[in-house]
Amino acid sequence: MNLINGACLCGAVHYQVETPANWCAHCHCTICRKAHGAAFVTWFGVPKKAMTLLAGTTLVKWYRSSNRARRGFCNFCGSTLFFEAQSAPDEMQITLASVTSRHHLEPQGHVFWNEHVYWVELEDTLPRLTSEPKLEQPEVGLLS
Secondary structure (H helix, E strand, C coil): CCCEEEECCCCCCCCEEEECCCCCEEECHHHHHHHHHHCCCEEEEEHHEEEEECCHHEEEEEEEEECCCCEECCCCCEEEEEEEEECCCCCEEEEHHHHHCCCCCCCCCCEEECCCCCCCCCCCCCCCCCCCCCCCCCCCCCCC
């Protein structure tokens, strides 16, 4: 078992995740882009039982961004950290950018590519999908 640690911008919310992750992908959906103020957001998914909040439990607030999902953020600094979808009730999605420890998580593709912004050109060779598929479980863990 490998552990990955992460935190919000102000450091009040800390979490730890047991790997391996279920998947890792760049999301280009309109809601993610608006929620983060970014061209896309990179998420990874883990079983909920693999994640532990180490600090700031009372600071995590939830916003229902659609009728099918909600987003968890630090109520102090506003960092979006978590995503829960009704379609995957046993999975927690976590922003890769909030990870603070070295790791081997790498995106496996782009999801909701049909919603991507025209003003960013990406030249990687990752699959570009128009929805959110079940991606293969990546090899993950801590870097030496």
